[in-house]
Amino acid sequence: MSKRIELKSLDVYYKAFLAVQDVSMVIEPKAITAFIGPSGCGKSTLIRTLNRMHEVIPGARVEGQLLMDGEDVYGPDVDPVRVRRQVGMVFQRPNPFPTMSIKDNVLSGYKLNNSRMSKAEAEEITEKALVGANLWNEVKDRLEKPGSGLSGGQQQRLCIARAIAVEPDVILMDEPTSALDPISTAAIEDLAVELKEQFTVVIVTHNMQQASRISDMTAFFNIAGSGLPGKLIEYDKTEKVFSNPTEQQTEDYVSGRFG
Amino acid sequence: MTTQLNSSFRGTQDLPKWLSPTLLVSFFLASFGLQVLIASDSDSAEINFIPVAIFGLVGFTVAIYVISRIIEGVRKATDRLVTIMVSTAFSLALIPLLSLAYTVVTKGVARFDAEFFTFSMRNIVGEGGGALHAIIGTVEITGIATLISVPIGIMAAIYLVEYGRGTIARLVTFFVDVMTGVPSIVAGLFAYALFVIFFGPGVRMGLGGAIALSLLMIPVVIRATEEMLKIVPNELREAAYALGVPKWLTVLKVVLPTSLAGIATGIMIAIARVIGETAPLLLIAGFTASMNYNPLNERMMTLPVFVYTSYANQGVDMQAYLDRAWAGALTLMLIVMVLNLVARLISKYFSPKG
Ligand SMILES: Nc1ncnc2c1ncn2[C@@H]1O[C@H](COP(=O)(O)OP(=O)(O)OP(=O)(O)O)[C@@H](O)[C@H]1O
Ligand SMILES: [Mg+2]
Numbered sequence: 001m002s003k004r005i006e007l008k009s010l011d012v013y014y015k016a017f018l019a020v021q022d023v024s025m026v027i028e029p030k031a032i033t034a035f036i037g038p039s040g041c042g043k044s045t046l047i048r049t050l051n052r053m054h055e056v057i058p059g060a061r062v063e064g065q066l067l068m069d070g071e072d073v074y075g076p077d078v079d080p081v082r083v084r085r086q087v088g089m090v091f092q093r094p095n096p097f098p099t100m101s102i103k104d105n106v107l108s109g110y111k112l113n114n115s116r117m118s119k120a121e122a123e124e125i126t127e128k129a130l131v132g133a134n135l136w137n138e139v140k141d142r143l144e145k146p147g148s149g150l151s152g153g154q155q156q157r158l159c160i161a162r163a164i165a166v167e168p169d170v171i172l173m174d175e176p177t178s179a180l181d182p183i184s185t186a187a188i189e190d191l192a193v194e195l196k197e198q199f200t201v202v203i204v205t206h207n208m209q210q211a212s213r214i215s216d217m218t219a220f221f222n223i224a225g226s227g228l229p230g231k232l233i234e235y236d237k238t239e240k241v242f243s244n245p246t247e248q249q250t251e252d253y254v255s256g257r258f259g
Numbered sequence: 260m261t262t263q264l265n266s267s268f269r270g271t272q273d274l275p276k277w278l279s280p281t282l283l284v285s286f287f288l289a290s291f292g293l294q295v296l297i298a299s300d301s302d303s304a305e306i307n308f309i310p311v312a313i314f315g316l317v318g319f320t321v322a323i324y325v326i327s328r329i330i331e332g333v334r335k336a337t338d339r340l341v342t343i344m345v346s347t348a349f350s351l352a353l354i355p356l357l358s359l360a361y362t363v364v365t366k367g368v369a370r371f372d373a374e375f376f377t378f379s380m381r382n383i384v385g386e387g388g389g390a391l392h393a394i395i396g397t398v399e400i401t402g403i404a405t406l407i408s409v410p411i412g413i414m415a416a417i418y419l420v421e422y423g424r425g426t427i428a429r430l431v432t433f434f435v436d437v438m439t440g441v442p443s444i445v446a447g448l449f450a451y452a453l454f455v456i457f458f459g460p461g462v463r464m465g466l467g468g469a470i471a472l473s474l475l476m477i478p479v480v481i482r483a484t485e486e487m488l489k490i491v492p493n494e495l496r497e498a499a500y501a502l503g504v505p506k507w508l509t510v511l512k513v514v515l516p517t518s519l520a521g522i523a524t525g526i527m528i529a530i531a532r533v534i535g536e537t538a539p540l541l542l543i544a545g546f547t548a549s550m551n552y553n554p555l556n557e558r559m560m561t562l563p564v565f566v567y568t569s570y571a572n573q574g575v576d577m578q579a580y581l582d583r584a585w586a587g588a589l590t591l592m593l594i595v596m597v598l599n600l601v602a603r604l605i606s607k608y609f610s611p612k613g
Contacts, residue, residue: 056500058424085503095494099516109502112512159498166502 002029002200003069003086003169005050010064011229012045012054019045021229022064025219032192032201034211034238037221038253042230043204044092046221047172050202051087052080068170085109088163088199092175094155096147096162103143105158106130109166125165133161134191153184160191170200178206189214208254212242220250272330279339282322287315316347360592367589370582375590379560380548385576390587392550393565396465397594399554400544400561401534403469404476409526411473412480419481420488421510438478446474447539454543465554468544468561472533479532483525487518520610527602531595537563562591 005027012020020042027033035043048054049062052073066073073083096105106126110117117125126143130136135157139150147158156176163171173192177185192214195201205211211218218241223230234241234250245251290311298306320343328336378389415435419428450471454462491514499509515522545558546568569584 051501053497053501056497081503081505083503084501089501091494091497091501093494095492095498097495097498097513097517099513099519108499109504112499112502112504112508114508162498162502 001167001169002198004029005170005200005202006065006067006070008065008067010046010049010062010066012042012049013061013063014045014057015059018229020049020221021231023232025232025235027200027202028217029200030196030198031216032196032203032214033217033219034215035202035204035219035221036206036208036211036253037230037233038223039206040226040230041221041223043221044174045230047174047202047204048089050170050172051089052083053089055080085113085166086168087170087172088166088168090156090159090163090171090173090176093179094152094159096150096155096158098146098148100147101144102139102147102150102158105147106161106165108162129161129165132164132191132194133157134187135161151184153180153187156180156184156188157191160188160195164195164199168199170202171195173201173203175204175206177210185210208242208256212238218242220245220247220253222249222253273335274327274330278326279323283315283319286319286322287311290315290318316343319343363585363589363592366582366585368586370586371589375583375586379550381550383548384574386579388583390560390562390565390583390590392547393560393562393587394590395550395552396544396559396561397534397563397591399552400465400468400540400559401472401530403466403554404472404533405526405530407469407473408476408480408529412477412526412529413484413522415477416481416484416488417510417515420485421506421514435478435481438474439482441474443471443475443536444538444542446471447542449474450539451543463543463545463558464556465544465551465559468540468559469554471539471543472536475533475536475539476529479529480526483529484518484522487521487525488514490521491517516609520606520608523605523609524602527598527605531598534595534598535563535591537567540564541567562587562594566591 007023007025007027010020010023011018012023023046035047037043045054049066050073054060054062062074068083068086072078097108100108103122103126104111106129107117107122110122110125127136127140130139135154138154139145139158147155150158156179160171160173160176176192177188180188189210192201192203196216203211203215215238217235218238219235220233220241221230222233234245234247236246241250242254245254251257291306293314294306294311320340323343324336324340327339374387375389376394377391378387379392380388380390381392415431419431423431447468450467451462453470454464454467458464495513495517496509499513500506504513540561541564544561544564546564547558547560551557551559566584566587569580569587573580
């Protein structure tokens with residue numbers, strides 16, 4: 001499954017501070033959408049509204065509409081916990097659960113929710129998710145070892161395995177490779193491209209080459225000055241944004257003239 | 260090129276490794292010899308070791324500082340000086356500790372025998388007898404106090420760290436602070452007053468002692484647990500939320516297991532803190548020479564109170580009472596030591612492995 005996400009004039013606040021203003025866009029299913037823009041323009045803030053992680057921060061709130069396959073994510077009777085089960089997330093810094101083995105980390109989406117499953121099922125899910133995250137060959141002999149004993153790149157792929165194990169519709173990645181070396185980065189980029197066969201993938205990145213290499217659509221955000229809200233400047237096919245952008249700001253940013 | 264690089268990194272000459280310990284020993288020997296001379300000159304044959312230590316140390320410090328300053332330069336000389344000061348402070352802090360352990364062990368072994376652990380003091384005047392009744396009482400009373408304090412303490416800490424916002428949380432924190440400073444005798448009086456309401460004046464009960472101890476324990480458990488929960492990285496909570504795990508399950512299955520080792524250590528320290536309490540137990544649990552396994556009925560002896568009463572009410576055979584008191588103190592110290600060991604083992608086995 002893979003879902004289309006529609007943002008309709010979304011405003012995102014931290015208490016009284018408007019961090020992101022008036023974003024309207026459609027994120028296509030079975031595609032990779034990249035969020036780019038200078039630091040502080042609200043990319044992380046916006047991506048966290050897509051799975052309602054934003055409101056975990058005290059005083060944080062969202063105005064406007066967010067639809068997922070037509071369903072209002074911020075509707076009055078929507079349970080944020082259920083939204084998050086359908087929208088997986090990978091963070092900037094790998095954060096496997098330190099008390100759990102590699103296998104339990106992969107299964108954590110089930111185990112932490114007290115879901116019962118047979119041993120065979122558990123093994124099947126573990127293998128499928130680890131294969132999906134390109135990690136199976138490296139860890140198949142040490143599934144019972146702690147997840148924090150892996151290298152940074154392996155840990156990040158473990159976190160991806162953990163996210164895809166619960167079979168979400170959407171995968172959000174906030175700078176998933178910024179803490180990794182080029183080889184691990186390449187592995188994760190390949191993985192993202194494979195994941196879009198099944199999921200809607202949204203990725204925040206500071207790496208312009210990465211955005212142009214792997215994404216289908218690119219959204220450029222910018223901020224007019226500190227204390228001002230971030231805005232969506234341009235959203236288009238990736239080739240268009242990088243080769244022939246409509247806005248001067250986008251041109252300046254992708255050509256490396258600022259940011 | 261290489262040689263040049265090397266030479267620009269090379270400092271001044273180092274003092275040989277053997278110099279410092281040799282100097283230390285020789286200055287102490289010299290200082291000791293001086294004292295012997297002085298002692299033989301004057302009438303007193305006593306050698307006072309305090310001036311020996313002071314002169315030895317000061318002489319050594321001055322000598323090594325001057326030598327080091329000349330040969331090694333200012334930075335290393337200062338380093339040596341500060342090292343000496345820190346080590347001296349550490350040794351000073353260690354002296355009372357070692358001397359206490361030594362005294363308790365040497366005086367405690369006299370009655371640290373099988374009888375001590377198998378007999379109560381019922382019908383015993385003079386020699387013999389034991390502290391089994393007190394050991395049982397201590398184990399039961401601190402056990403019950405732990406059973407009361409640990410759930411309350413952990414849950415209060417979870418509330419403060421994970422849920423508490425605004426006025427109520429600040430109020431709870433304030434009262435925890437106040438409770439931390441409550442003198443133990445006040446806790447005993449409180450437990451006594453509480454039990455008087457239900458059982459009338461003059462009540463004595465092991466349970467009352469447990470209540471008094473738990474009053475002292477709860478703030479310690481809350482504080483320790485709070486600190487441990489706070490250092491669980493927020494990223495782990497977010498990782499769980501992002502998997503669609505509700506908050507209460509996140510706390511139960513991610514936050515608590517991650518901090519379990521630290522919490523267990525905190526609990527052990529809290530137990531060690533109250534197990535030696537005497538005043539509140541004297542008030543509400545009272546003292547007795549007989550076995551009493553029932554904390555809901557009548558007086559109950561505990562080890563600290565046993566030590567106190569043995570010392571306070573020495574009978575005709577004074578030494579027998581004193582020996583029992585020291586043996587009781589030794590037992591108490593060993594129990595605390597075992598608790599600390601258990602805490603270490605727990606934190607070793609439960610802490611997240613990397
Ligand atoms: N927890 C928070 N509370 C208040 N303000 C916040 C919080 N987190 C972020 N902000 C503010 O929101 C704005 C957008 O921040 P955000 O982290 O989304 O930027 P970003 O585009 O992800 O930057 P970067 O590329 O550096 O990660 C910034 O002005 C930031 O100071
Ligand atoms: Mg960010």
